[in-house]
Amino acid sequence: MTAPTADAPPPGLRMPGRRGTELALLAGAVLISVCGYIDVGLARQNAVPGDAASYGAGLAALALLGHLAVRFRAPYADPLLLPIAILLNGLGLLLIFRLDLETPVDRAAPTQLVWSALGVGLFAAVVLLLRDHRTLQRYAYVSVAAGLVLMVVPIFFPAVNGAKIWIRVAGFSFQPGEFAKILITVFFAAYLAANRNALAHTGKRMWKLQFPTGRVLGPVVAVWLVSVGVLVLERDLGTSLLFFGVFVVLLYVATGRTGWIAVGLLLAAAGAAAVGVLEPHVHSRVADWLHPFASITAGRGASQLAQSLFAFAAGGLLGTGLGEGHSALIGFAMKSDFILATYGEELGLTGLTALFLLYALLVARGYRAGLALRDPFGRLLAVGLASLLAVQVFVIAGGVMGLIPLTGMAMPFLAQGGSSVVTNWVIVALLIRVSDSARRPHPDAAEPGVVAAAGTDGARSGASAPPYEEDDMPYGYGYGGGEVEDNHHNHGNHDERGNHGNHGNHGNHDEYDHHDDQDSHR
Amino acid sequence: MNRYIRRASVFCLLLLVALLLNAARVQVFEAGHYDDDSANRRAALTRYSQPRGDILVDGEPVTGSRDSGGRLRYERTYAEGPLYAPVTGYASQVYGTSLLENAEDDVLSGTDPRLAAVPLWTDISREQQPGGDVVSTVVAAVQQAAFEGLGGKKGAVAAVQPRTGKILALVSTPSYDPNDLAGTEQSVADTWNRLNRSAGQPMINRALKQTYPPGSTFKVVTAAAALDHRKVTDIDAATDAPDPYTLPGTSTRLTNEAGGCANASLRHAFEVSCNTVFARLGVDVGLDGMVGTAEKFGFNDADLKIPSTAARSVFDTEMDDAQVALSAIGQYDTTATPLQMAMVAAAVANGGEVKTPYLVDKVTDAHGGTVAATRHKTLHRAMSRGTARRLQEMMTGVVTRGTGTGAAIDGATVGGKTGTAQHGVGNKGTPYAWFVSWAKKDGAADPAVAVAVVVEDAAADRADISGGGSAAPIARAVMRAALR
Incomplete structure (x- = not known):
């Protein structure tokens, strides 16, 4: 097809890869983490910890591995993604090391370092092996099936701390639901990319909102049922909220229909209300959120949430300094769900703001890749993964700070938890992949004659090139041969x-x- | 689709803003509220993470700290616990603090901003200051003499330096060992419960926090009021007081234990403690005059801090004449702490001026540098100089030839007043024996000490309980120690 508004970079201008920037930022990220490590040692033992060098070397090795993979296979990727991930992971290891000092018999940092290495290894593998994110689109239904299996499996294992989300085998425990997040986001992106027109342009109009027809509503209701099912069967409020949040965001982005938002919010409200009343575990979480100090008034001492709030309050504006807080009072889950409290107490509002901005930058870079990409699946995937991170940070940070009811969930990269850190590395790998696609100058775009057909665009730099026209796919682009419905729409x-x-x-x-x-x- | 992606990104931005606003709420705006919550153990953890500053007597610490290795790490130790317990109080991991440990807690625990070398920087760096020391005004020999003088009896002694108000001794018996309250062991709770249940109430500081009817020792105040209000101009002139005296508006007849009280002179009435003369003088001066003088001595003051708050000594402000008559001899609703009665004696010795009593000479930082020093100051002028001089004469007479001869000391001028205070329903309780006195070394410019002793000895025979018999020897021992 002819694309009169096609805008490609002028010939001869090379899109900068920014790999040097990335390397410099990585060095900074490793340095900050090592400085924090030394600070903890100085605060607690008046000495530089003996393994500071090996910790720094380990983190630097991970950073270098990630960098080499990106340099080799995704040279145009966004230079901020990997350094932010390394910095967050480094801070997480640092905080876990610091909390290990409070629990000498239960040391979690070495295990977390192994999981981080595994995560970076998986990151490198994804960057090296997945040459084009659109390959994933073919496996939409395979991935949703795998995701649902992963989520359902823990139901057959005993509940751990009130939630059935763990599998424990031979001393190792992991949360398969973490991996399921990516798989299901991939499915959402693929399904919505294929069906967005049907979802957007059919259905009844009622008052100013357009409501979809029953046929396309089916899968949406199915997703909602799965979310509620997860919630009821696994008592995992957070994951359910996460899936639903990401799905509604993607639905809106794909269709632009506010009617969907209304339907989504209605279903969410109905589900939450029903579960909040019927499920005692969830009900008590809501009660704790509304009255975090009820246990103190009742003479049973401070609840975990109250201890968490005390920790944040103790941090104040500038924090107590690393290693000098008393967040160990939180007790159980202080290294996982409540790790942000240690961060908030020891680095204060200043540090916490910086941390939130790091996450925000990561999310923004995902969105930016989504804006720059041309293929709907890629855009939805980028937005979906970025939203996944954003909603997860909001749900857990809001939970431990009393903004919303507390749900057990891991702060991305920061919290103790192998499945979580590995999953987050895969998310970053996918974001690297889509951002590489988004920023890569397209070889076919250099056709003379098409350039600057729209006068305004010609004046702009080559950096403004949309990397892909779907019609000039260099290799097989499709919707997986009938796996996705509504092919005629896309045609x-x-x-x-x-x-x-x-x-x-x-x-x-x-x-x-x-x-x-x-x-x-x- | 881009428009919707942008809108979705705005949604994510809103989530971020919500998180940041909430973080500011928790960490800044409501932080103080959370920090002060009783269930927040941070304050305790920080507090016990370093050795506590010491309380010094005669330049030597009477307290110490012991590293327990536990979470609430440093525990308080006391060199001579029972002797100084009414001064130091206790510092317990479980039950908090009392007396000096409580009043000077900020200094001792290092949180007082005055301890910071560079004030603002310490706020930012959150550097913990080592605890400062509290130098008390107590003199070990005087404290020791009072403690030994009371021996196994139940009672209290307060001794002050009349010219300055320095408290030289503050003793209450039976006492307790505050060592047993430091720490977190079960024994601490057991000790606490045992002490609180004990019939002797060892944790009450009787010298400071307990009030007693002052009995005849209050006649010092009544005499001062009568002289200042010119109801008596010549202390050797006969008063026309009847014996017995019928309380105005009643048929109650007030009698004396001593003889020769009918129409006795003020001097004689003071020396042998005639109830009739002073009851009638109280009525002559009237309610307002009596209240005015009593309040200038420090009665009815609930805000006296040494720095711990002293119990309020009472002289009732709404009474009929019969009640005024009884109050004038230290009965009815009139009550006083031993410290208050020591202030009364000190005012006489100091020429009529009541000095604010104080227990803390100065506080220093951990290196001994003075952070703040107490300057002595006048609380009130309780009576004129002339009245004070005449009261000194009369009080000296009590010791040389009156009811208080047991307090006489060679080489010193001693003035005193005995008291036997009745109490209980229908005055059936064992009376309290009082003695208030002051002593001036011959040739010295200023009196060295003013003392108040109260003995509530339930074991003794009623006849034995007289200020002259039980309390005066204790006062004598205390004064001798102070004169040395």
Whole structure:
């Protein structure tokens, strides 16, 4: 098809890879972590910890491994993603090492380092082996099936700390639900990329909202049922909230229909209300959130949430300094669900703000890749993974700080937990992959004659190039041969600008989008 | 789709803003509220993480710290626990602090901002200051003399330096060992419960926190009021007081234990302690005059801090004449702490000026540098100089030829007043024996000490309990120690 508004970089201009920037930032990330490690040692034992060098070397080796993989197979990837991940992981190891000092018999940092190495290894493997994110689209239904299996398996294992989300084998325990997050996000992205038109443009209009028809509503209701099922059967409020949140965000991004938001919120509210009343575990969490100090008034001492709030309060603006807080008072789960309390107490509001901004930057970079990409699956995948991180940070940070009811969940990269850290490394690997695609100058775009057909774009730098036109896919692009329904919709419509004339309104939207896109890319 | 991606990113941004606002709420705006919560153990952990500062008597610490190795790490030790317990109080991991340990807690635990070398920087760095020391005004020999003088009896002694208000001794018996309250062991709770149940109430500081009817020792105040209000101008002139005296508006007849009280002079009435003369003088001065003088001595003051708060000594402000008459001889609702009665004696010795009593000479930082020093100050002028001089004469007479001869000391001028205070329903309780006195070394410019002794000895025979018999020898021992 002809794409009159195609805008490609002028020939001869090379998109900078920014790998040098990434390396410098990585060095900074490792340095910050090592300084923190030394600080803990100085505060607690008045001496530089003996293994500071090996900790630094280990982290640097992981950083280098990740960097080499990116340099080799994703040279155009966003240079901020890997350093932020390394810094967060380094801070997490540091905090776990620091909390190990309070529990000399139960040392978690070495195990966490092994899991981190495994995570970075998996990161490198994904970056090296997954050459194009669109390959994943073919496995949409395989991945959702695998994801559901992973989520269901722990039901057959005994509950740990009130939630059935663990599998314990030979002393190792992991949460398969963590891996399921990625698989299910991949499915959401693929399903919505294929069905977004059907979801967006069919259905009844009621008052200002457009509601979808029953046929396309089916899978959505199924997802909702799975979320509630997870909640009831596994008593895992957090994961359920996470899935639902990401799904609603993706649904909105794919269709732009506020009706979906309304339906989503309605279903979520109904589900939450029902579960909140019927399920005692969830009910008590809500009660704790509303009255964190009830246990003190009742003479039973401070609850975990109260201890967590005390820890944050003790941190104040500047924090007590690493190693000098008393967050160990939280007791159980201080290294996992409540690790943010240690961070907040010892580094204060200042440190916490910096931490939230690091997460925000990671999320923003995911969104930016989503904006820059051309294929709907890639965009939804990028937005989905970024939202996954954002919602997860919100749910757990809001939980331990009394903003929302507490749900057991791991702070990405920071908290103790092997499955979580490995999963997050895979998420970053996928973000690296999509950002590489988003920023890669397309070889076919250098065709003379097509360049600067739209005058305004020609003046802009090569960096503004949309990397892919779906029609010029270099290799097999498709929806997996019938695995995804509504192929006919995509036929001819899958290029956004191809919508011209088909749906007047929609086409206009896309045109604006296109210009917006250029702006964002400067 | 880009528009929707942007909107979704705005949603994520809102989540971030919510987190940051909530973080500011928890860590800044509500932090103080959380920090002060009774269930928040941070304050205790920090507090016991370093040795506590010491309390010094005669330049030597009477306290110490022991590293228990536990979570609430440093425990308090006391060199001579029972002797100094009414001064130091206790510092317990479980039950908090009392008396000096409580009043000077900020200094001892190192949280007092005055201890910081660079004040603002310490706030930012959160560096913990080592605990400062509290130098007390107590003199070991005087304290020791009072403690030994009371021996196994139940009672209290307060001794002050009249010219400054320095408290030289503060003793209460039976006492307890605050060593047994430091720490977190079960024995601490057992000790606490045992002490609280004990009939002797060893944890009450009787010298400071317990009030007693002052009995005849209050006649010092009544005499001062009568002289200052010119109801008596010549202490050797006969008063026309009847014996017995019928309380105004009643048929109750007040009698004396001593003889020669009818129309006795003020001097004689004071020396032998005539109830009739002083009851009638109280009525002559009137309620307002009596209240005015009593309050200038320090009665009815609930805010006296030494720095621990002293119990309020009472002279009732709403009474009829009969009640005023009884109050004027230290009965009815009139009550006083031993410290208050020591202040009364000190005011006489000091020419009529009541000095604010104080127990802390100065506080120092951990290196001995003075952080704050107490300057002595006048609380009130209780009576004119002339009245004070005449009261000194009369009090000296009590010791040389009156009821208080047991307090006489060679080489010193001693003035005193005995008291036997009745109490209990229908005055059936064993009376309290009082003695208030002061002593001035011959040739010295200022009196060395003023003392109040109270003995509530339930074991003794009623006839034996008189200020002159039980309390005066104790006061004598205390004064001798102070004169040395």
